[in-house]
Structures are given as structure tokens and as C-alpha cells.
Amino acid sequence: MKYYDKLIFDLSKEGRQGYSLPSRKWNAVLADLPAGLVRGEEPALPQVSELDAVRHYTNLSQMNFGVDSGFYPLGSCTMKYNPKINEEIAAHPGFAGVHPLQPDATVQGALWVYEQLAKSLSEITGMAEFTLNPFAGAHGELTGLMIIRQYHMARGDEKRTRIIVPDSAHGTNPASAAVCGLEIVQVKSKENGLVDVEDLKPLLDDTIAGIMMTNPNTLGLFEKDIKEIAALVHECGGLLYYDGANMNPLVGMVRPGDMGFDVLHLNLHKTFSTPHGGGGPGAGPVGVAAHLAPYLPVPKVVRGEDGLLHMVGADGEACGRVSGFMGNFGVLLRAFTYILMLGNENVKMVGPLAVLGANYIKESLKDCFELPIDSVCKHEFVFDGLKDKSTEVTTLDVAKRLLDYGFHAPTIYFPLLFHQAIMIEPTETESKETLDGFIEIMKHIAAEAIEDPESLKTAPHTTPVRRLDETTAARQPILKYKDII
Amino acid sequence: MAKTVEGLYYSESHEWVKVEGNVAIVGITDFAQHAMGDLSYVDMPEVDDEIEAGEEFGAVESVKAASDLFSPVSGTVVEINEALEDAPELLNEDAFENWIIKVEMSDPSQLEALMDAAAYEAMCANE
Numbered sequence: 001m002k003y004y005d006k007l008i009f010d011l012s013k014e015g016r017q018g019y020s021l022p023s024r025k026w027n028a029v030l031a032d033l034p035a036g037l038v039r040g041e042e043p044a045l046p047q048v049s050e051l052d053a054v055r056h057y058t059n060l061s062q063m064n065f066g067v068d069s070g071f072y073p074l075g076s077c078t079m080k081y082n083p084k085i086n087e088e089i090a091a092h093p094g095f096a097g098v099h100p101l102q103p104d105a106t107v108q109g110a111l112w113v114y115e116q117l118a119k120s121l122s123e124i125t126g127m128a129e130f131t132l133n134p135f136a137g138a139h140g141e142l143t144g145l146m147i148i149r150q151y152h153m154a155r156g157d158e159k160r161t162r163i164i165v166p167d168s169a170h171g172t173n174p175a176s177a178a179v180c181g182l183e184i185v186q187v188k189s190k191e192n193g194l195v196d197v198e199d200l201k202p203l204l205d206d207t208i209a210g211i212m213m214t215n216p217n218t219l220g221l222f223e224k225d226i227k228e229i230a231a232l233v234h235e236c237g238g239l240l241y242y243d244g245a246n247m248n249p250l251v252g253m254v255r256p257g258d259m260g261f262d263v264l265h266l267n268l269h270k271t272f273s274t275p276h277g278g279g280g281p282g283a284g285p286v287g288v289a290a291h292l293a294p295y296l297p298v299p300k301v302v303r304g305e306d307g308l309l310h311m312v313g314a315d316g317e318a319c320g321r322v323s324g325f326m327g328n329f330g331v332l333l334r335a336f337t338y339i340l341m342l343g344n345e346n347v348k349m350v351g352p353l354a355v356l357g358a359n360y361i362k363e364s365l366k367d368c369f370e371l372p373i374d375s376v377c378k379h380e381f382v383f384d385g386l387k388d389k390s391t392e393v394t395t396l397d398v399a400k401r402l403l404d405y406g407f408h409a410p411t412i413y414f415p416l417l418f419h420q421a422i423m424i425e426p427t428e429t430e431s432k433e434t435l436d437g438f439i440e441i442m443k444h445i446a447a448e449a450i451e452d453p454e455s456l457k458t459a460p461h462t463t464p465v466r467r468l469d470e471t472t473a474a475r476q477p478i479l480k481y482k483d484i485i
Numbered sequence: 486m487a488k489t490v491e492g493l494y495y496s497e498s499h500e501w502v503k504v505e506g507n508v509a510i511v512g513i514t515d516f517a518q519h520a521m522g523d524l525s526y527v528d529m530p531e532v533d534d535e536i537e538a539g540e541e542f543g544a545v546e547s548v549k550a551a552s553d554l555f556s557p558v559s560g561t562v563v564e565i566n567e568a569l570e571d572a573p574e575l576l577n578e579d580a581f582e583n584w585i586i587k588v589e590m591s592d593p594s595q596l597e598a599l600m601d602a603a604a605y606e607a608m609c610a611n612e
Contacts, residue, residue, distance in 0.1 A: 419520055470523075470548040471523035471547075471548055471574075474525035474546075474547075474548050475525050475573065475574070
């Protein structure tokens, strides 16, 4: 692969341009602006030809690795293939050209998509109603916790300020709870990786706002005691929050609403095949049971007496507003397309095939890699490093070596329950041939760790950049372009 | 294998305590620094902060993870190791030579609840 790391400013040549705009066209408007708001000098924009710009971004894009270029078994991230028809529908001018401030009567199609996607997600998860407004998974978590808090406050139950989070939870759970002003209480896992109900019981009292759980949990294991946990938490007056990051294996088979969860978020970029945006547009819809529906954030989509769908912005009971408008609509549209393209029958195949793929890899590799909890997993599982610990080859070395063979590395060093965690999630969209190819390379790497450990410790060898010095990057980060040059 | 030092007290959350009079000198163990990997940041309390046994008093961060620090004893922070602000790697280089905080203990009997080196080694062997 060609190494390319230029910034577009490096290419800039004074006076070079692709297109030119008519000059001084807006002077009349500028004259009305207060003097302090008018720019004194031209902005320092890069000056490049169209070809320079195209080549620059094409070269940069080829430094990237995505699901479209290879297998991406990044545990907990559900890197499934995103069908191209999602893009085609989202780019349709009738959708791409709408503006959030258009009169409701002129965007009935978009509002219908919003309403129908909310209904589809309600059906898939067993919840009563959805807001599609939150912009990401963690934003959905915060919204869900705001709803829980609002529920308790509305009942005058103001001392419920503590939230229980298992020690195996995604890091976003305690982070979101802290942002929401809740105090985090940790519940331990048992040897078998599941939440310890006996450790949970003494934590339950009238200060508990609820519990946040993901099921299957971060080890890919189904929390079999969920019904008992739900009964205990409800009995003490708390609510159950479902972190939908691990929803993929359940799609079409099991519904969080039926397990007793009161609030959940979904990551559309995981389960519903919208792009993982590298921090770009995401969507974290939040579903609630009927008794929490009044507290969903505004604006809401409501069908009015005139028969039309309306965006309703004010609602006294709502937990507040978490977005300017109706979420990242283009992302919602992609998820809706995905659900329609699968249809009622095929949507039931998502979960089982995701589970089958994960178990196939797990069983094929457990002789070479340490499997700390040997049971049937759901969509993902965790190895605790190589089986042979005598080589001092670490999980990081294995992950870096995988890059040499054209695979994206799995999630490593999470969950924190194991020191050498390697978390693998293949998703349902990969063929058996791809899984076999990955298994073969993982076995090969395990053999290399014994025969030629140096090749792992110095990996990667074939990537545009070699092993990065993450420690120095963390200790002495260079954050500005000017510090590099 | 991670080393230990005789004569120190050890907590289940991998802190060590060295006692000098009524002052507890607190750090993290060699086992802990090894498990964390190269440390990039040490979050410490301020001098005069009151801390409670078993409660969080700071955190250590590495490129792999962040982990809270739990105080083995209750008392008042009398000194923090300012060298760690610019050089967290000191804990990787020698976890027992480089302490994190010094605490004026309010209840030295809390030390009795901690482990000695042999008991701590046995606990780590099971991790």
C-alpha cells in the first residue's frame, strides 16, 4: 500500500483554484454587519486544483480499512455490512433535500418514515414508544437515564439518585450515568461471567433509580437470571435500562421489553446497518415501556386531528430536549431501509446467524486461545490471550499481527475482567469462507507465537505505518499541525 | 512474575502501604503497574483532602485502561508525589520506590485489615 500522510494545506499554492465564485456578490449584506463581526483578512484556506483535491482524498481513503475492504471482527461494535441500497435511498432528492424548519405539511413523507421506523423498532424490541432523536449510542444512554430520572421526579421520589452498573458493563454506562448526575454503584459478576444476583440484592433500596444492563453481556453471554433481576429491581422501585449495543443476536428472537426492561437505546450503526461514522453522524433511538412514554424527549412526531403528522416541540412532562430537531434523519432512513429490505421473515435470521458465526469461530480456536468461560456464546465471545502463556506474546502482539494478514484487529483489553482480553464478533453478514480464512490465520499466528515470537512482537510489518508508540502519544500528545512541522 | 516487598501492607485493590510513625505512604504494587501497562497519567488528590479507607482517592491511566485508586486507610493527605504529574512512568520503572500519596492516618488500626506480602502474593497468584 502506498504511504500517504499529507495534509491538504501541504498542497496549497497561492492563487491555485478549481472553481471561482463571483466576487463581491454579497457586499451589500456585509455592509449591514457590525464592524466587529466582519473578517479583516481572507481565511487561510488551502488553494488547490480540483485534481489536487480529488487525488488527496482518494489517497487518504486508500489508507483506510473498512467493512467494504475486509473482515472486521471488532467485538461489541457489530461491524456488519451496510447494504448499498441504504445509501441510494438516503441520497434520494426527496429526502436529502428536506429542511427541518419546513412546514409539517410539506414533509409528511419524512415524518411518516420517522413514525414507521419508531413502530418497527418498538415491535422488534417489545417497547411501547420510541424517540429517534438522540445522535449516538451514548447520547441515547443519557436520554434514557434522563427519562428514568424524570419518572422518579414526577412521582416525587427524589432520593433515587443511585444507579447500579455491572462490573462487566460498557464504559459508556457509568460515564452516561455520571453525566446525568447519578451516583454509580457496581455489582459484581460471578465466575461464570453473569451478574451475581446475591451481590445485587443488598444494593437494592429506595435510593436506587435503576440498573443498567446489556444482554447478552460484554462477554457475549446471555444473562439467564434477567427475569429474577427485573423482579428484584422493580420490587425496590427501580427501573431497568437496556444498553442495546449487544442487541444484534436477539433481533427477531428475543425482545428486551419481554425481559422486563423499561428503557433501552439501540445503536443503529451496529444492529441496523448504518455507517459507523468515525465520529460522524450516528443515531441512538430510545424506546420505553408505556408508563414512561410521557417522559420521552421533544420534539415528538404526533398525528394531529387534521390527519397529518406534526412535530410537537413543547410538552410539560417530557424529560427535555436532546436534539435541535428530529435526530440524524439520513441515518434513520438507512435503518428503515434495512428493516424493509429484510422483511418480517428475514429479520428473524439476523440473530441466529450472528450467534452461529461467533460460536463457530470460538469452537474452532479454543485449542489455541484461552477461553475463560467455555459455554455457548451469543454474537461475540472473549478469549484471554493465547493458550500458551510461556511465550510472553501479548494480545496486543496478536492484534497487530492480524493486520499483516489483511484483517482488522478484534477489540482488545476489553472487557476488563480478563487481563489479555480479545473480543471477537463476526456478525451475520460474513460467509463461512471468510470465517474459515480468519480461523486459519489465527491458528497460524498462535503457531508463530511459539516458533517465531519476534515476528509478532515487531508486527505489523506490511501496513503503511508500523507499530505506533501509543504510550508517548498519550504522555506527550502533539495536538496541533504547527507542532508537527 | 511481579515482585513484592516485605514489611509493607497490601490491599485487595493492589495498593501498598509503608508506615512511618502515623503517616501511611501509599503506592500501587508491581503487579498493578504490570497489569495496567505503560502509565500515561496519575490522577491524585490535593494536600489536606480527607480520604476514607476503601474509597477512591485518584486514578491511574494507561493506553489500555483507567483504574481507580482506593485508599487503604482513612486520614488526611499530607503530601502528593508531584514527580508523577510529569513522569507517570516512574510507577512502571519501580512501583515500590515511587509512592503516590502520604496520609496522616486517623485510625491506624485499619492497617490490621490489610495483607502482608505473602498473603498478597497468594491473592495475585489466583488472579
